[in-house]
Amino acid sequence: MWIPFLPYIATNFRPPYTRIMTILEGLNERQQEAVLYTAGPLLIVAGAGSGKTKTIAHRIAYLIRQGVDPAQILAVTFTNKAAEEMRARVYTLLKKEKIAVNAAAGPFMGTFHSLGVHIMRQHGSLNGIPKNFSILDEEDSKSIIKDLIREHELDPDNYPPPRIRAIIRNLKNELITADDFAKQDDDTPYQKTLAALYNAYETRLQKLKGLDFDDLLLKPVLLLQRSEAARTWYENRWSHIHVDEYQDTNHAQYILMRFLASHGNIAVVGDIDQAIYSWRGADWRNLLQFEMDWPDARVITLEENYRSTQLILEAANAVIQHNKERKEKNLRSTKEAGETITLTILENERQEGMFIAEYIAHLVGSKVQAGQIAVLFRTNAQSRALEEAFLKKNIPYRLIAGVKFYERKEVKDALAYLRYALNENDLLSLKRIINSPPRGIGKVLTLKYIGSKPLAAHEKEKIKKFEVIIEKIKKAAMSESASTVLATVLKEAGFRAHYKDNKAEHDRWENIQELFYFF
Structure with missing residues (x-):
């Protein structure tokens, strides 16, 4: 009686091995090995162009295919672009496998800083951090430090704000708080002044109910160190952890991952040969330390390069092999040998610019x-000689440089409305938005309003209109979606009228519209 059912079984049933093989399609042998090893610590030494993002994406999809709860999977990257690329690849693979995963209940794939925001929004109150804290950008931090230097009557030449900001950043990345720094044995006048500035900076942040970018790494670690409840929660929050570019992690990021991966199911991807961020606190020795932290770790090396020609790889290998502290590997290209590499030495930047311009004209x-x-x-300043040469040779060019997206005025203004509506202690955001777009509230009126000084009738009218705008945004934020709240900001604050209908400001309006892709 079972014979009639054979055709149905043969055409519709996919045995488990077949499903696994689908996930492994397009991977080389070493990549497959990394995907299939899911129990215990894993170090993937991935050379440049060896398909590391693809490997992590397939590994995450494979875990979900094998029944791991998607919400139990964490993948941490260093840039939003890398996180978005990984997310897109994972969901493409899942769609191909006909596995439906709700994004809200899916894997957490984001940057270290977005992970820090997530942790502090969820449990920061256990360590005295309000849930509606504002996030200060670099410009905000520097502005505060400039104010503090002026308030302490210090000479900016002896205490340049960028240097003070860098010192505080480095201290936070090393998990050294203002209190810790003040207790250090160095009692020189300069050290005491630095300690006073660091303490005043932290006091100012607390008053604003704000965290700077470095706090998004420091505060989660302090939370996990000080709160047993938080530590217990996050030790069990993610059962499978992935970390990209492990050679670029700093001390705070390293300790954070040690807390979250106490169960041992951690897969890190890195390559000491690509460690270029030591100047901003990254410690490539974290990669070498991995096998000491996890003695039973599996090490898999990805050596097939899909990006460069063999000649380029041979040149790179010849240079990097002189480094003593590294994980040995030898990249092999899947492409042909390619063109030879040419090195031309010229006397000065002017000759260099002209040589490049003439070569481009030849091409x-x-x-x-x-x-x-x-x-x-390497630096923006070097563009001048090149641009002069291109102009002389009538070579049209496009300079890819300028202000980062989130540092553009119009983008910062729009986000500042959201920040202030959710946290009215954020005076930095208030100062930024109160007259942007222009509504006749100048510096004098702004200071009177912040200082709760008496206002004239016409001043009260201007302030009332501003407060109505904030109330409408606040009301939307309490019940509407993020994109709807942003649309409310653009309409009520006057961005649409100020930018969209002004041809000279049309590019700014397009930049603001880009925000919807992130909401």
Whole structure:
């Protein structure tokens, strides 16, 4: 009687091995090994262009395919772009496998800082951090430090704000609080002044109910160190943890991962040969330390390069092999040998610029499309000699540089409305938005309003209109979606009228519209 059912079984049943093989499609042997090893610590030494993001994405999809709760999976990256790329790859694989995962209940894939925000929003109150804290950007932090230097009557030449900001950043990345720093044995006048500035900076942040970017790493670690309840929760929050670019982690990030991965199911991807951020606190020795932290760790090396030609890899290997403290590997290209590498030494930047311009003219004359040509330089200042040479040779060019998206005035203004509506202690945001777009509230009126000084009738009228705007945004924030709240900001605050209908400001309006992609 079972014979009639054979065709149905043969055409519709997919045995487990077949499902696994689908997840492994397009991976080389070493990548497959990394995907299939899911129990215990794993170090993936991934050379440049060896498909590390692809490997992590397939590993996450494989875990979900095997029945791991998607919400139990954590993947941490260093940039929003990398997180978004990983997210897109994972959900593409899941869709291919016909596995539906609600994004809200899916894996947490984000940057270290977004992870810090998540932890502090959820449990920061256990360590005295309000849930509606504001996040200060670098410009906000520098502004506070400039004010403090002026208030302490210090010479900015002896205490330059960028340097003071960098010192505080480095201390936080090393998990040294203002109280810890004040207790150090160095009692020189300079050290005492630094300690006073650090303490005053932290006091100012508390008054604003704000955290700076470095607090998003420091505060979660302090929370886990001081709160047993939080520590117990997060030790069990994610059963499978992935960390990208492990060689670029600093001390705070390293300790945070040690807390979260106490169960041992942690997979890190890194390559000491690509460690370039020691100047901002990264410690590539964390990668070398991994096998000492986890003695039973599996080490898998990805050596197949899908990006560069063999000649480029051989040149890179010849240079990097002189480094003593590294994980040995030898990249192999899947491409042909490629063109030879040319090194040209010139006397000065002017000759350098002219040489490059003439070579580009030669390439274009040889039917190479101008859009396929790129010139890389180390600092913005070096563009001047190149631009002068291009102008002399009548070579059109496009300079890819300028202000980062989240540092653009119009973007910061729009976000500041949201920050202030949710945290009226955030005076930095208040100062930023009270007359932006312009509504006739100048500096004098702003200071009177912040200082609760008596206002004239016409001043009260202007302030009343501003307060109505904030109330409408606050009301929307309590019940509407993030995108709807943003739309409320743009309408009520006057962004739409100020930017959209002004041809000269049209680019700014487009930048603001880009925010909807992140909400």
